[in-house]
Amino acid sequence: MKIPAKGKNRDDLFSTLTDYRKGDNSWQDGRTWAYVFDPGEDVASVIKQAYTMFLSDNALDPTEFRSALRLENEVVAMCASHLGGGPKTVGNFTSGGTESIILAVKTARDHARKHKPNLGVPEIVVPSTAHAAFHKAVHYLGMKAVVTPVDHTTFKADVAAMREAITDNTVMLVASAVSYPHGVVDPVEEIAALAAERGILCHVDGCMGGFVLPYFRRLGADVPAFDLSVPGVTSISMDLHKFAYAAKGASVVLYRDSELRKHQFFTCASWAGYTMINATVQSSKSVGPLAAAWAVLNYVGDEGYLEFARQLLDATRKIVGGIREIDGLRVLGEPDMNLVAFASDEINVFHLIDEMNSRGWYIQPQLGHADSPPNVHLTIAPSNTRWVEALLKDLRECVDKVRGAKTGPLVAMAQQALAAIPDPNAIDGSMLKQLLAMAGISGGGLPERKADINELLNLLPPAFKERLLLEFMSDLFTPPSEGQAS
Ligand SMILES: Cc1ncc(COP(=O)(O)O)c(C=O)c1O
Numbered sequence: 001m002k003i004p005a006k007g008k009n010r011d012d013l014f015s016t017l018t019d020y021r022k023g024d025n026s027w028q029d030g031r032t033w034a035y036v037f038d039p040g041e042d043v044a045s046v047i048k049q050a051y052t053m054f055l056s057d058n059a060l061d062p063t064e065f066r067s068a069l070r071l072e073n074e075v076v077a078m079c080a081s082h083l084g085g086g087p088k089t090v091g092n093f094t095s096g097g098t099e100s101i102i103l104a105v106k107t108a109r110d111h112a113r114k115h116k117p118n119l120g121v122p123e124i125v126v127p128s129t130a131h132a133a134f135h136k137a138v139h140y141l142g143m144k145a146v147v148t149p150v151d152h153t154t155f156k157a158d159v160a161a162m163r164e165a166i167t168d169n170t171v172m173l174v175a176s177a178v179s180y181p182h183g184v185v186d187p188v189e190e191i192a193a194l195a196a197e198r199g200i201l202c203h204v205d206g207c208m209g210g211f212v213l214p215y216f217r218r219l220g221a222d223v224p225a226f227d228l229s230v231p232g233v234t235s236i237s238m239d240l241h242k243f244a245y246a247a248k249g250a251s252v253v254l255y256r257d258s259e260l261r262k263h264q265f266f267t268c269a270s271w272a273g274y275t276m277i278n279a280t281v282q283s284s285k286s287v288g289p290l291a292a293a294w295a296v297l298n299y300v301g302d303e304g305y306l307e308f309a310r311q312l313l314d315a316t317r318k319i320v321g322g323i324r325e326i327d328g329l330r331v332l333g334e335p336d337m338n339l340v341a342f343a344s345d346e347i348n349v350f351h352l353i354d355e356m357n358s359r360g361w362y363i364q365p366q367l368g369h370a371d372s373p374p375n376v377h378l379t380i381a382p383s384n385t386r387w388v389e390a391l392l393k394d395l396r397e398c399v400d401k402v403r404g405a406k407t408g409p410l411v412a413m414a415q416q417a418l419a420a421i422p423d424p425n426a427i428d429g430s431m432l433k434q435l436l437a438m439a440g441i442s443g444g445g446l447p448e449r450k451a452d453i454n455e456l457l458n459l460l461p462p463a464f465k466e467r468l469l470l471e472f473m474s475d476l477f478t479p480p481s482e483g484q485a486s
Contacts, residue, residue, distance in 0.1 A: 183339025
């Protein structure tokens with residue numbers, strides 16, 4: 001494919017774009033229980049207006065784009081006050097939870113390098129339920145993640161195991177508030193106290209829960225302490241593009257003081273161009289997401305967010321109660337916020353998901369990992385709340401429908417192949433492609449029904465899964481061929 005010789009007209013262009021979207025997830029109807037945090041048309045229109053107003057401004061240089069600096073400092077101040085920060089709290093606006101986490105991990109690494117001259121490969125201790133972004137961070141930063149188990153009924157971090165995992169190279173302990181898989185808050189007070197006792201840093205991943213948990217507490221829910229007011233917590237991340245409903249590309253990372261935050265920055269005067277001082281990973285960046293985040297915080301306001309939270313808490317209680325009444329399903333742990341995971345000892349949840357999704361829902365599979373069985377994940381957003389009763393009704397019907405559903409032949413075949421090749425690195429790409437084709441995955445597409453694929457992935461050890469997913473993703477990102485017109 002080539003850049004078209006002549007530009008296309010506007011109408012054709014947008015009709016093509018509309019066409020491209022046809023196969024996408026139809027979240028606009030409110031029946032998608034993941035990915036999207038839709039606050040409704042009125043709030044969305046304010047976000048869009050602020051975003052496009054600042055679309056072309058560049059936050060690369062806060063001395064030239066003074067408004068970007070002002071917006072960022074105001075957003076950080078609002079977030080710090082929301083999360084128990086004090087007068088010394090500082091922070092930055094980032095592109096998302098992953099970037100906030102990468103920056104917090106880099107800060108811990110460089111802080112330790114300065115203070116511990118004999119440091120080996122720096123390590124962070126992460127419970128098995130902590131977000132994959134921590135694994136990505138250590139991968140990028142040449143560090144190591146030491147994974148510890150969680151309690152097998154509450155799915156909260158096991159503090160004794162974290163204590164055991166600390167070595168001379170440990171630079172940071174991680175706690176989640178909440179963890180994505182089960183929506184629970186780790187024992188942050190105990191983890192932070194342990195970190196303080198050992199003279200290391202403690203990061204709280206509040207990407208998912210940081211914004212909504214304080215509102216749940218104000219509404220009477222029993223929310224454990226988790227923020228910067230907890231002694232020993234040295235940094236916290238919170239996404240605004242989740243339950244603050246900002247446009248995607250909006251998160252903050254906050255630190256107890258500016259001395260610690262200095263390890264986050266990157267400065268470079270050793271080249272021929274402009275002097276580069278980056279607070280975050282991105283260098284040139286649109287001010288759009290920041291302006292949209294500032295706008296939504298100011299437009300919805302504290303009372304508006306409390307009202308959204310009231311709807312979310314009410315929907316969560318109905319869903320948890322409703323699922324507990326369905327014979328054969330069990331809720332995993334006691335969700336501390338509007339994220340719910342449920343499993344079954346009687347039916348195959350992957351078939352249940354296929355059945356539900358064939359009725360127009362999108363509910364998400366979570367594979368079994370460590371003490372967490374295969375399960376269904378629901379993230380409850382404002383646009384979902386009107387669908388609670390309909391979801392429970394369909395769940396009841398679909399559970400009955402999939403009782404006795406059989407495992408496909410693919411799983412048995414994969415088991416045999418696995419027994420023959422125990423080392424994932426010994427498999428070449430073409431064998432993996434064959435395995436994917438056997439599962440009905442070729443040309444980048446996934447079959448409508450994915451239970452067999454999920455079952456297959458569920459039984460593979462993580463290293464095997466990672467090899468297979470890499471192969472799949474690499475195929476997916478294949479440019480259209482030379483002769484193909486746009
Ligand atoms: C607890 C938690 N941390 C971090 C992240 C990563 O956030 P992002 O997808 O914005 O990079 C997520 C995303 O869902 C999350 O739930």
